Amino acid sequence: MAVGELVDALTAAGLAPEADRRRVAEYSYDASNYRVVPSAVLFPRSEAEVATALAVCHRLGVPATARGGGTSMAGNSVGTGLVLDLSRHLHRVLAVDEAARTVTAEAGTVLTALRAAVHDATDSRLTFAPDPSSQSRACLGGAIGNDACGNHSVRHGRTADHVESLRLVTADGLRLTATRRGVEATDPDDAAAAARAEHLTVELRDLAAEHLAAIRTELGRIPRQVSGYHLRHLLPEEGFDVARALVGSEGTCAIVTAATMRAVPRAARTGLLVVGYADVVDAARDVPAILRHRPTAVEGIDEVIVATMRQRRGADAVADLPEGRAWLFVELDDDGNDDDEHDGEAGGAGGGLEARMAGLADELARNGHALEALVVTDPVTRADLWRVREDGAGLSSRLTDPATGATIESWPGWEDSAVPPERLADYLAEFRELLARHGLTGVMYGHFGAGCMHIRITFDLRSEAGRAVFRAFCTDAAHLAVRHGGSLSGEHGDGRARSELLPLMYSPEMLGAFEEFARIWDPAGLLAPGGLTATRPIDADLALAGVSPGVGRRDLGLLTSADGAHPVQACIGVGRCRTSAGGVMCPSYRATGDERDSTRGRARVLQEVVRGTIAVDDPAVEESLELCLACKACSSDCPTGVDMATFKAEALHRRYRRRVRPRAHYSLGLLPLWLRATVRVAGPLNALLATPVGRAAARFGGITGERALPRFASARALRDELARVPDSVWHLRDRRGKGRRGSGDPAGARTSAEVVLFLDSFTRGLRPHVAGAAARVLGGSHTSVACSAGHCCGLTHVTTGRLDAARRTMRATARHLDGIRGPDGAEVPVVVVEPSCAATLRGDLPHLLADTPDADVARRVAARIRSSADHLGRLAAEGRAPAWPGGTAPDRVTVQTHCHEYATFGNRVQRATLTALGVGSVREATGCCGVAGDFGFTAGHEAVTAAVAEQALAPALRADPDAPVLTDGFSCATQTDHLGRTGRHLFELLDPARPEPTSPAPDATVPSTTRRPS
Template identity: 60%
Template sequence: MLDTSTQAEDLLRRLEDAGVAADASPRRRAEYSYDASNYRVEPLAVVFPRTVDEVVGAVAACRDTGTPLIARGAGTSMAGNAVGPGLVLDLSRHMDRILGIDEGAGTVDVEPGVVLATLSREVERATGGRRTFAPDPSSKNRATVGGAIGNDACGNHSVRYGRTSDHVAEIDVVTSDGARLTATETALRATDPYDAGSAARAAELTASLTALARENLGAFRLELGRIPRQVSGYHLQNLLPEQGFNVARALVGSEGTWAVVVGARMKLVPKPASALLVCLGYDDVVDAARDIPTILEFSPAAVEGTDEAIVATMRHRRGPDSVLGLPAGRAWLFVDLDGDDPAEVRAEADRLLARLAENGRLVAGQPVPDPAARASLWRVREDGAGLSSRLASGGESWPGWEDSAVAPEKLADYLADLRVLLAEHGLTGVMYGHFGAGCMHIRITYDLRSEEGREVFRAFTRAAAELVVRHGGSLSGEHGDGRARSELLPLMYSREVMAAFAESRRIWDPAGILNPGSMTDPDPLDANLALAGVPEREWRTSFDLRPAGTASLTDPWTHAVQGCIGVGRCRADSGGVMCPSYRATRDEKDSTRGRSRVLQDMVRGARTVEEGWRSEEVREALDLCLACKACSTDCPAGVDMASYKSEFFDHYYRGRIRPLSHFSLGWLPRWLKLTGRMPGLVNAVLATPLGKLASAAGGLTTKRTLPRFAGAVEWRREVAEAGARAAGSRSAQGPGAGPVEGGAEDEVVLFVDTFTRGFRPEVAGAAARVLADAGAAVACSAEACCGLTWISTGQLGTARRLLSRAAEALDDGTDRPIVVVEPSCAAALRKDLPELVHTDQAKRVAARVRSFASHIAGRIDEGWQPAPARPVPEQAVLQTHCHEYSVFGSAPQRSALTAAGVHEVLDAGGCCGVAGNFGFEAQHYDVSMKVAENGIAPALRAAGQGAVVLTDGFSCARQVDQVDPERTGLHLAQVLDPGPAPSRRPHAAVPHTTHTTEFPLQEAEEVP
């Protein structure tokens, strides 16, 4: 319900008068009530400024109404720096341009919303790889320049390159009194020299800041800037005479409490010609930390660390191949060495390993030259915050004391004492971080849901602050103080320095509206905790959403939707697959995080989202979720939004009229039983104008060509002919012939799913031939339905009945692999079956399920060599189905193509945009095509004319047809087919009696 307070009404009216669009909807305010911290503070409204003038207008409206203003980038702050009451300015959505790159001057001119990884990539492209932008925090593929300036972000390579404050030349800001100023390395001036008002304000600020530094010379010199990662507090030492009155550096790390950053000139650095990662294994993190002084003697660019709990979670969530190149140990350091000569860099790595061996703490160490292994190790480190929040071993951990720092040579002693302190409070800490810079990221097992647990949180945090100060350290080494640590700053600084902090803030923001609750006059560190005050309620669900080790969990739905901790990997524009709708719209509401935040407000009964399962705001937030399931793998915290969407829709539409597409597409297996009896007539009708009328009547888009329906018997003929071919091949080898060379004699069950039977029967025959060629005796089953279309449309009662029947049909008392042709159906049987059908039988069947690609990749690993009948092209475009990616991984298809002789594989690298019913629905077609532009469309344009397009997923093949009608997407089985090149045969009636002993067939009704 809209906040109707006088302040909110006045604010919105003034924003409208200034021509600034604001969104005060309940859903939007829920999305922006959180960042990546433990805190929740509901704003009055959100603005997405496009220009500096709009920022000025928004600031004026807040100043005139006394409304707090919070500037925000990607919202990945772990200290609560990016939430607050009042108006949130999201500068990441529109103000994200790179305005100019000056290689000669070594600077780049940017707007505040530019993503750090994008900036580095574009700088390297423009300079031919000679220069780059250095700061690379783990959130670099979604964190913004403005956010990095606000927090003084550092990153993995801070040992070499320092903090963001080391890379600022000039910063453009808007102050709370409306002045537009530019802070430089020696001065503060009006951004526009003809702006008399701003020029006067610049002079006034300069005089006040100069006086502040002069009055506190001794305190600033003694207390500030003592260690590399002293981020806590304001960086007022940069105003000292010996620092040249560097206002730009002083402004960095002010966390949006001094001014709103609207632009910057950032410094560039040379990019090393050669780099080598050295991975070091230790018994524990303390042993690793004791070797840091030795490692630093070798001038590394990075020294990062992680522990075994994070590695185990990565492998559990993304498969055993997701972490490569690790030596023995239970804690690891990743050391980046670089230079101009690769041979010299390798020699330096050998010298480092020899020195560490002499120290006696190293368990094992090795260089990691392979790019894939190197990338996998860095991803473990970069996803540390999310991975440690929900570990594979069970339980959860939270930030709050995740960012302390000491001098690197004191790190080991500090960690040893910190572990004792954790034990004294009954807590466990998962440790990782910037070991080379003395900065630790620690996720701790607080119980923030109970009053007792919150008391422990407060007591421990204060004790930890006292501990780090005793070790000469800083409360924050990167994330800033925010709501998490500002209350504790008096433990670290004298009254004199704290008074200077407060005065500097008053000088910049006399109106007192910028980011209240942080830095000076802070809110208590245990106020506004997001997990506090969530009512206990039994949310009945169809999915079993309990994570491992939580069988007694009383409220799995609440626990599940609270899994999102806000790290925002779903907002990345590259890498992985999630979140396709966000990549298309760039709107927070369409990110996995945005949807999670609305669901979190739903379970807490917040006034922004009040109606629970009936909430229109939640339905709206979930509308553009493609249910691709990529988040269940890509999200470091393991958020499975596809399941949450299905569960919510199941409740939301009870007693309500469903969209027509829930019947036309959601009941597709039922309709295919009818169309299979008269495919010729159906296809003929759909080819006329009546086809578009039928599409519109079913809630489908008329812009997409409907697929051609197959006859009910076509797939049987394909499989039977494959069986005959396999039998003939065996006969030709003579009596007693064994399996084909390179294969292994065993048996598999080929599951021919509804999509394959109804639309691509030729794929069934190809799959049977490939499996037989790989040395397996193949039994064929079509007697079950995975219920996928009912799952994706939230009709879970029917889905559960179908999956129960599938489990009964497929549980034959053997451990034979069940190889499923369509990857989305394979994923449903592997993952959704045991989550919806809570029986041991369901678990047994799910454990046997393989996608076709994953099974064939296993055969290849065992020594089988594909022998396709058709010529193998030099190049292939690989469009991995999202469900295959999320459940079985992205490597199997690539390895199979390589084994078959394809030399170049162009990975489309994302969701195709159809995603089952989504891309066929009228209201989603345009977004579907925008999603295609993130991956498959440019990949098709870049591919040669002779390239094969691999689309194991039926929906992916349909998008290829739509994007490039001149190309045809093929299933991996068709590419590897050892028989004749497949062709689509005309529909014809074939008796349902054709079986062979090689391919025994089972069949029954698959829908109610």
């Protein structure tokens, strides 16, 4: 059927489907290996709209697939026909009943939001138990569809164990409610729904009666048997539990629009024991002994994931671990029991929590295979360790070899098989042998306590030969799992990844019962075909099939991989960019809630570019990238290391090469060039820009009229600042290295110094007072400082996609800085005042000049670059910290860390430095400020800029109106000023010539900014 007919029919029914190239590209993928292009996408606002849409699809014979966070690793949430994204609007928590221990929520509710609502309503006495690693973006409907589990499943089981009732819409648009005793019409007055409920009841009872023996012997054999349909819940001894029978049906029977779930008591205290092992097999051998202690979680990772996390996010991203090459995270709670149903069981009691932790550690050391065990008490360290485990799916897809530092590309495919925990070690040992026979390697992590392993494997899905190996291996692995009494899927469902292999696990009778169950609910087979129904081969629809190798290595992102792989394909859809809290990524998605504005959504569009289905200058690409702030947070926060700022730079480079650009690219994108001239006419120019004529000229240049423009500094202002520095500061004022001493005396051509202070274009032309502060602070801490003030990092060229100009600028800067050395030619640090410029010189410089004669120069210079906070933190660690003016550090500071510094120098650099410098309390506004270079000054971005500011910065400013505000980034300082406070650079706070601070007015407040744009 033509797409236009579907769109017209849905529109005529009062709905708003979208079928443009960009939107379809965003929804052609989930977190699996598969790509299936839908006809259209719909964002229903109510259950009634879901029913209307399905009625239209049923009438037209169009397939329909429901989707939440799109985090499915088995291809469960992609499909032809219509995709219904329930996460956009159907995300309300409807009720929390503490007395009944239940919570009711719509299907699009994110699991962490659901859990937070339960905590708030019960004063943290109850919690929602299922906690898959994707819980910060996965939705309730998806957890029900796949029967998700999570880290604490050894205590709380699967999602199915917590379902009380499900609100459903059938394939033909009827609204039903499945309960633990049957199925009924949601609206008792709906005669058609009541008739359907009665018919379903008869057929489902007949199905269970006909296959009693097979259901009882083949289903429910192990805790993590997720594969197939959960027909055992229809048995008489289960009370004809239709609600739980539908869990794990992957949207093939009906679409869940809301659910009532059980809540469970929340432990008052938990303890974490980290145990080191020689390898994952040894770790698995200790699992049965650990389970006797009734842990709440037993999770495992290996050394490659740890190395990748440290390489991507800094050495301090993972705490010191016990000796070993694989680790188990064992969590115990304060009494070993979670509710009354466990009363009287052995293994729960045995002393206080600390004694139980110590006893388990001692037992594993004496009788087990452990090399070392460590009790982790610090809550921050515990949170960091759990994040390593939770990011395993992304980290393991783009690994760093701990021996060579090389990147290893791995994929799902045999993602979450499960076996009885007591057989896990033998299964893993044989699994490693199977990998070796097929010439593959795999990274193993996951739910050791439940016998469920997540394994990322080095499949070659790009070549026909590699795909043949993929099929052969998965078939052999299925046989192996079945031989060990296991399930092909233990958590993520079967989907397109495993449904074809179900005949290896189940008898023909059981498979026939599965087919009949699906037919009873959806006779036409329109819901989510391709997985459990209308099964596709496991090697069909693979996303990497048909993608040609890279055609060049000239540019930054899309086409720069030496092995022919496209770096943008590092996005595998794990969806951490869709979170609403934690980290910085992705500020635009958090502002709009639209998949278009997520890092993942943009990556999917660019993946279509490298496939050749969308041209790089297609409006779809421009729409996708329009609200990307180029903040670079994704390069750090994304578990696979997707750097959308880099990809955007290349896309702009290709789109606008030899074409007229947007006006803001000339006014703001060329700002460093304009600043060379503004220093000569700063006074008159500032006066002009304050007039209506000046403001009109700015708007003509694409600059928003809702934000005050920064004041330009004169050349004299910079000269005056640099004249008030110690004699140890040498000012290198031109590109030949010649200059003069800070006091103004001739300095000849001296270029030897203990440290180089790089004054970027923004600091020279807009914040000369920061330049003076930096020179004074460094001059007081070093014997000699070379002050470089004549070059540019090329940042604005990169962000506007002028990559050729960026290379020219960077080449000159790199050669200049490479020539400034310490005594005897030593490579001394280069401290860059503006953190975004520091990040550009550290990260983009070596990439852009990688295939040029200056590649070695670029690498040398990049290795020397430090941000201000990075350098001052090192000085503090060496006992050389500069003194605070007045001799006393502030008792508290509010910090807005620049996104580029966060991504490039580590997310703890500001806090660690302030703490080392003696600041008592540090409040971090962890999030983008909303300006992000030219983004906040560009017309059309006002609402998003304001909404992003409300994510972290504005609330932090309101929380403590008296604390000094640290804003090393010029953009951050500008936004802080816009919000009614004054931001200071760290060098300003430490400046020995700093004037006494003035207290803000008693009623000083930060205004609340615009809410999320529609």
